Amino acid sequence: MFERYQIDGLFDEMFERPGAARPHYAGLHERIRDLGIEAIKHRSAMADACFRNQGVTFTVYKDALGVEKIFPFDVLPRIIPADEWAVIEKGLVQRITALNLFCHDIYHQQHILREKIIAPDMIYNAKMFRRQMLGINVPRGIYISICGTDLIRDQNGDYLVLEDNCRTPSGVSYVLENRAIMKRIFPAVFQAAHVRPIEDYPHNLLRCLRHLAPPDMSDPCMVVLTPGMHNSAYYEHSFLARQMGLELVEGRDLLVDDNYVYMRTTAGMRRVDVIYRRIDDDFIDPLCFRPDSLLGVAGIMNAYRMGRVALANAVGVGIADDKAIYPYVSDLIRFYLKQDPILKSVPTYICAREDDKNYVLEHLHELVVKSTNEAGGYGMLMGHQATQTEREQFAAKIKADPRNFIAQPVVQISQHPSIIGNQIEGRRIDLRPYILCGSSISVMPGGLTRVALTRGSLVVNSSQGGGSKDTWVLEGQAE
Amino acid sequence: MSEVNSNPASALKRPGRTLLARVADASFWMSRYMERAEHIARILMISGDVLTGAGDLDRLFALEVAGDVLRITQRDHMFPALATADRNPLEVMAAVANYMTLDENNPNSLLHCLAKARENARSIRESISAEMWEHINTFYWTMKSEDARRRFEDVPQEFYRQFMMGSFLFQGLTDQTMEHGQVWLFIQLSKYIERVDMTCRILLAKFATLARVDSSLVASLRTIQWMAVLRTCCSIEAYRRCNLGDLEPSRIANFIIFDPNFPRSIHFCVKQALASVDQIRSGLTADAGREAQRRLGRLFAEVQYSQVAGDMYESLFDFLGRTRTGIAEAAAAIQEQWFMRAIDPNGWRSWSTSSL
Numbered sequence: 165m166f167e168r169y170q171i172d173g174l175f176d177e178m179f180e181r182p183g184a185a186r187p188h189y190a191g192l193h194e195r196i197r198d199l200g201i202e203a204i205k206h207r208s209a210m211a212d213a214c215f216r217n218q219g220v221t222f223t224v225y226k227d228a229l230g231v232e233k234i235f236p237f238d239v240l241p242r243i244i245p246a247d248e249w250a251v252i253e254k255g256l257v258q259r260i261t262a263l264n265l266f267c268h269d270i271y272h273q274q275h276i277l278r279e280k281i282i283a284p285d286m287i288y289n290a291k292m293f294r295r296q297m298l299g300i301n302v303p304r305g306i307y308i309s310i311c312g313t314d315l316i317r318d319q320n321g322d323y324l325v326l327e328d329n330c331r332t333p334s335g336v337s338y339v340l341e342n343r344a345i346m347k348r349i350f351p352a353v354f355q356a357a358h359v360r361p362i363e364d365y366p367h368n369l370l371r372c373l374r375h376l377a378p379p380d381m382s383d384p385c386m387v388v389l390t391p392g393m394h395n396s397a398y399y400e401h402s403f404l405a406r407q408m409g410l411e412l413v414e415g416r417d418l419l420v421d422d423n424y425v426y427m428r429t430t431a432g433m434r435r436v437d438v439i440y441r442r443i444d445d446d447f448i449d450p451l452c453f454r455p456d457s458l459l460g461v462a463g464i465m466n467a468y469r470m471g472r473v474a475l476a477n478a479v480g481v482g483i484a485d486d487k488a489i490y491p492y493v494s495d496l497i498r499f500y501l502k503q504d505p506i507l508k509s510v511p512t513y514i515c516a517r518e519d520d521k522n523y524v525l526e527h528l529h530e531l532v533v534k535s536t537n538e539a540g541g542y543g544m545l546m547g548h549q550a551t552q553t554e555r556e557q558f559a560a561k562i563k564a565d566p567r568n569f570i571a572q573p574v575v576q577i578s579q580h581p582s583i584i585g586n587q588i589e590g591r592r593i594d595l596r597p598y599i600l601c602g603s604s605i606s607v608m609p610g611g612l613t614r615v616a617l618t619r620g621s622l623v624v625n626s627s628q629g630g631g632s633k634d635t636w637v638l639e640g641q642a643e
Numbered sequence: 644m645s646e647v648n649s650n651p652a653s654a655l656k657r658p659g660r661t662l663l664a665r666v667a668d669a670s671f672w673m674s675r676y677m678e679r680a681e682h683i684a685r686i687l688m689i690s691g692d693v694l695t696g697a698g699d700l701d702r703l704f705a706l707e708v709a710g711d712v713l714r715i716t717q718r719d720h721m722f723p724a725l726a727t728a729d730r731n732p733l734e735v736m737a738a739v740a741n742y743m744t745l746d747e748n749n750p751n752s753l754l755h756c757l758a759k760a761r762e763n764a765r766s767i768r769e770s771i772s773a774e775m776w777e778h779i780n781t782f783y784w785t786m787k788s789e790d791a792r793r794r795f796e797d798v799p800q801e802f803y804r805q806f807m808m809g810s811f812l813f814q815g816l817t818d819q820t821m822e823h824g825q826v827w828l829f830i831q832l833s834k835y836i837e838r839v840d841m842t843c844r845i846l847l848a849k850f851a852t853l854a855r856v857d858s859s860l861v862a863s864l865r866t867i868q869w870m871a872v873l874r875t876c877c878s879i880e881a882y883r884r885c886n887l888g889d890l891e892p893s894r895i896a897n898f899i900i901f902d903p904n905f906p907r908s909i910h911f912c913v914k915q916a917l918a919s920v921d922q923i924r925s926g927l928t929a930d931a932g933r934e935a936q937r938r939l940g941r942l943f944a945e946v947q948y949s950q951v952a953g954d955m956y957e958s959l960f961d962f963l964g965r966t967r968t969g970i971a972e973a974a975a976a977i978q979e980q981w982f983m984r985a986i987d988p989n990g991w992r993s994w995s996t997s998s999l
Contacts, residue, residue, distance in 0.1 A: 217781045218773075219765065393766050406769035417663050429661035430825065430981045431927040 165201055165588055166193075166581075175321045175578040176590060177242060188245040188638060195353045196240070201586060207349040208239045208583060214348075220341050222626055223396045235338050236631030238582045241346060242593060242613040243357070246640020252315065252323055252597065253607045255507035258497060260311050260599045263330060263484045265500040267307035270483055271297045281495050286516065289567050290489070291537045292331075292482025294445060296452060300469050302478045303376040309476040310369065310440075311599045312336070312611075315507070317578035324508050324575065326594065328493070330477060330485040332442045335612040335632075336598050337400035340365060340407075342634040359636040360609040365598070366407035369440075372602035373408075376474035377437050384437035387411045387427065389418070391443050391459045396627070401442050415443070420463030425473045438474045445479050487536040487570050488514055510575055515566040524571040525562065528555045531571040532622075533562070546622065548574055577622060580633070582615055592616045594624050595635065610635035662825040666767045668982035673763035673771075674817075674830040677779075678837040680756035681810035686712055686845065687740050687753075688803035689875045693867065694736050704856055705732030709739050711848045715841075716743065716751040744795055744802070753806055757783055772820035775813065782809040825923060832919035835912040836974050842909055843967045845875050846899060847960065850892070854956050857892070866890055873899070881905045893955045900951065900962070909966060913943045916973070923981075935976040942969040 171179060178189045185193035196204065212234060215221075221232040244252075269276050270287060271294075277284045287293055312333025314326040343362055347354050370386075377384035390401035392414050405412035417427050418436065426433035441448060447457040452465040467473045483489065491512040494505040513520035513531070524531060528547045535543035545558045562569045579590035597611035613635045614624035624630040690712050694705055706726055713719045725738040746752045761783040768776045785791075786806070795802040814834070821827055849872045860868065869890040873879040882898050902908040906915075917939040924932045946966070951959050 216784065217777050219768070219776065219780045393762075402769045406773075411661075411663060411666075412769045413663060414665065417665050427661075428664045430664055430667050430923070430931065431661050432931075434661045 165197060169581065169588060170590060171579075172590070173319075174576055174590070175317055175319050177317075177578055177580040177593070188243050191356060192241070192243065192353065195356075196588075201583075201588075204239060204583060205586075208237070210349055211237050211239060211345045214345055215341070218341075219399065220338070221399050223394060223398065224627060225396065235626055236617060237342060237345070238591075238615055238617070238631050238633045239346070239349070240581050240583060240588070241634040241636050242580055242595070243636045243638065244610065246638050248323075249609060249637045250640070251506060253609075255323075255325075255505070256311075256313055256597060256599050256607050257605045258501065258503060258506050259313065259325070259328065259493065260308060260601055260605060262493065262497040262500050263311070263328060264305075264307050264601060266496050267478070267481055267484050268305055269500070271300065271480060276496070276499060279499070281499050282489070282492055285567075286488060286492075286514075287483065289516075290483055290486045292445070292480070292486050294480035294482075296465060296469070297478070297480035301471070303378075303471070303474040306376065306601055307478040307481045308484065309372050309376065309478075309601050311601070312596045313599065315595045315597065316510075316575060319576050319578075321578065322508060324510050325490075325493070326510060327487065327490060328485045329596070330481045331444060332397075332477070333596070333598065334397040334400050334442075335596055335614075335626075336365060336608070337403040338632055339598070339608070339610065339612045339635070340403075342632060346634045354636075357636055358639045360639050362608050362610055365600075365608050366404060368600050368602075368606050368608075369404065370408040370410075372600045373438050373440055373474075373476055375602040376476055381437060385427075385435060386438040386440070387413045387436055389413055389415070389439050389441040389443055391415075391447065395442075397442065404440070410440075415459045415461050418461040418464070420461060420467050423463070423467045423470050423472055425461065425464060425467050436473060438476070440476050445482060448475075448479065482537075487534055488516060488567065490570070510572045513571040515562055515569040515571065520571075521562065521566050524569070525559055527571075528559060530574060532574055533558055533569055533571045536568050536570060542627070546574070547571075574622070580613075580615065582617065582631075582633075584617070584619075589619065591619070592622055592624065593633070609637035662770075662829075664982050666770050666826065667829050668978075669763040669767045670770065670826045670829045671833040671977070671982070673760050673767070673779075675833040675837045676756045676760035676763065677810050677813055678834045679751070679841065680753050680760065681807050682838075682841040682845075683716060683743060683751065683753055683756065684803040684806035684810075685877060686715055686875055687743055688800055688807075689871050691736055691740060691799060693871045694733055696867075701856075702732060704852075706735060707852045707856075708732075709736045711852055712736075712739050712743060714848045715844045717844075718743070718749065718751055721749075740799060744799070745792060754786060757786055757806075757809075767826075770826050772816065774820040775816045778809075778812055778816055782813075825926060828919045828923045832916055832923070832977070833974075835916040835919070836970055836977075838907070839909055839912045839916070839970045840967060842876055842899065842907070842912070843963045843970070846872070846896065847963050847967075849875065850896070850956060850959060853892070869895060877907050878905065881907070893951060896951050896955070896959050901946070901949075910946050913939065913946050913970075916970075917943050920977075931980045932977070934980055935973055938969060938973040938976055942966065942973065945969070 166183065171182060178185055178193065180186050215234045215237060220234065222235055224231050224233055266276065276282050277287065308330045310333060312329040312335065314329065315323050316326050317323055339362065373386050374384065388401055388405040388410050390398060390412055392398065402412055411427065413427055419426055419428065425436045427436050443459055446454050448460040449462060449465040450457045450460055451462050464473065465479070468475055468479065491509065491514060494509055497503055497505045513524050515521040515524055524533065531547045533545040533547060545554065547555060577592050577594060580593045581588045582591040593613050593615045595611055595613050598608045600606050613633045614630045615633055616622060616624045617629060617631045690708055694708055709726065709732060710719065710722050713722050721742060725742060726735045730738065742749055743751070744753045747755055749755060761779050764771060764776055764779045817827065817830055853868055857865065869892065870879060873882050873895060876899050878899055882895065885898065886894055900909045903910050905911055920932060920936045920939055924936060949962055951962060
């Protein structure tokens, strides 16, 4: 099965060198060979049928309504040993702590600007900076309750942060569904591996939301706010509402009266205290942001500003995952926490800086250029794979609006064995762990491992044809 | 807000989980479309069966049987296009069946009803059980799969049977896997409303067609035709257990309308719909739903104390017509008071202040 497996000079998660599995993969490697490709493919087909029947889907925007698709699932799990995970976990906790302090600072005293760590125009020109939030105190001072941070591994196997998703990170439902399926189709393999459980995530999320309600309220009404059925991540919204036992509401289910938020029920209006919103700032209040939005709730920002409803995540957190702020996060950690960053970042050129911009324009063919305000793999240029015309078009865009672009060298991210047709081949992967910030900070052991199913592709986004796999963080000695 | 609870058991239970108006609306339509699909599948199944098995029928009468399917589902404007002169009655029936089964542009086709049921279910999947959702989703994909048309054309009767079984399984799962709370009650309510409406339509169409030809049919055909009416209402076995001997139109009408214990009778369905409304209202502090309750209550009184007598056909058509109007008004009142009214931000203070 692995006879023709190629490592190609990359960092391979499973193999140290051809044929030699890393110690933490040894058990799995052996099991896969015992099972044989037919048995694995059979189980993989079972998993696909399960996903389809349960409607575990995401929507790809092709036409007005979009097409429901199954998130391709690769049954070979990714394994992370306990000691590696311990470092990642510490690094992520450090990062979300700094980012929360940063958000609070930006919308209050702005020490970071006064100390000239970041130039004011980087903040004030950011599309995700929300003037409306200046001087507003959010519940418990927590801006980012839920964060999904994308990690990659470079050719040396070092974990690097690729980006932080502080607004409405999605994918956690697939993590939980992938795990449920893996336990069903590979019970023996799973059991033998001693994997840390993740099933308490919805419970932790609920506690995290509860933390934002007024402390004296005995039974706060908490809801999940979705843009609706046609949203790409609708499945996840519904899944989380179900798992937490909360109502899933759409904008049209809510209204604001006298600066309180209510939901329309068959028994009349019921006050809502905490909203886990899966709608971007832009769409959440037509009176405050995009006036053409039908997804949000008119007047909710005033209720929010008056502290009568809590939103998770807070409005304005987009400033923290702006791709042009990303290169400063290490500085933020040093500034706010007086610590050295535990996780490394990818070297980044900020086109808003004249020198960087010139460098980027001259080296487009070896850089990945990203639009600072887009996600999901949209609006980016893979310089080394693009055509001359594409590069020229992108260069024009960069010159027109440099603040909107950053560039990074191409990182040859690590690969992992995947089932491809009748054999096993290496495919590039990344990792998105989920971090919850409530009365304490908890990191889900593992997270969403996304895999670029096209050979040689570095883009793992589901909207660009990526798949996912289960992520196993192994149990280790308690520290 | 509720007071601090000293009783640990009740502290665990959330006081009065409320139901979003949108969720109530979607559960209502999910159930209604599912019930509608079941009826349409049965109508197609029986009509096809009658025409296949009845030997050489008079062409006009045979076309009436095919046309009834469209009349019942209010698609009769399609009849001229489907019943072209070059088609024999069986071919016309096949064209009608095709139109009523897989045509996605037909708002009453089986596939369209199922797609609507699933769409509504998908929008409230956190409010129904996982089993219900998984069933309706799998059911949908099976009926929409690439080989669905081939399976339908191969053995249409089996295809209809799958639709009916799909609905039965949905009802069973609904009863056994979700709490019998408000969502469940709305599902029941709409199921019975749709069943009353469909049964009225079937009886109206079938009795009108058969009234015209009843005296001219030979005995065996006549029996088969009246049996078909009972079968279309899913009532033949129950009828036989209660009525020995010949199939009498008036006894058939009386059974399907007035039998108090048979879950397909109009009496039974109106009673259950009323009971659902009563229960929904008792769980709510607000005043909504009074109009729906009043209309269903009146309809139930009418069903309870009416009889089909005198000129059987005239009094039957009169009664069925009034029942259809009554049930439609009740449905409109439900829509208006529970689903729509809550959406009018100006109208809510007056009736819901008690719950604030």
